[in-house]
Amino acid sequence: MDDIQINIAIDAMGGDNSPTKVIKGCEIFLNFNKKIKLIIFGNKNLISNNFLEKYSQMISFVHCEETIADNDVPSSVLRSKKDSSMRKAIEYIKSKKNIGFVSAGNTGAVTALSTILLGTLKNIKRPAFCS
Numbered sequence: 001m002d003d004i005q006i007n008i009a010i011d012a013m014g015g016d017n018s019p020t021k022v023i024k025g026c027e028i029f030l031n032f033n034k035k036i037k038l039i040i041f042g043n044k045n046l047i048s049n050n051f052l053e054k055y056s057q058m059i060s061f062v063h064c065e066e067t068i069a070d071n072d073v074p075s076s077v078l079r080s081k082k083d084s085s086m087r088k089a090i091e092y093i094k095s096k097k098n099i100g101f102v103s104a105g106n107t108g109a110v111t112a113l114s115t116i117l118l119g120t121l122k123n124i125k126r127p128a129f130c131s
Contacts, residue, residue, distance in 0.1 A: 010026060042085045
């Protein structure tokens with residue numbers, strides 16, 4: 001049986017002390033999970049080239065100019081911040097298989113963007129998430 005390639009989209013700009021802490025977490029994860037690919041969304045000017053080069057076989061990187069802050073209002077994020085790492089990552093997973101999404105960012109924005117961009121399953125009215 002062929003191995004299924006599992007991919008995880010990462011919002012590198014979400015959460016406290018991002019992207020430093022998020023990238024460190026990705027590095028730890030990749031050291032223990034060699035068969036999983038990370039698609040990292042973030043500002044290339046704020047992420048170490050050493051990390052990008054060291055893990056180039058295990059990651060893809062998508063540059064994003066904008067960041068959704070913890071105090072951004074979710075409804076305004078829907079209309080603006082179209083080049084944010086969070087939005088781009090959620091848009092990316094919409095058409096992909098075997099992929100997950102991780103963000104330590106604004107929970108309201110994740111919920112709003114996911115609901116609008118991805119929708120919900122039949123008979124499910126509210127999105128679910130875990131932390």
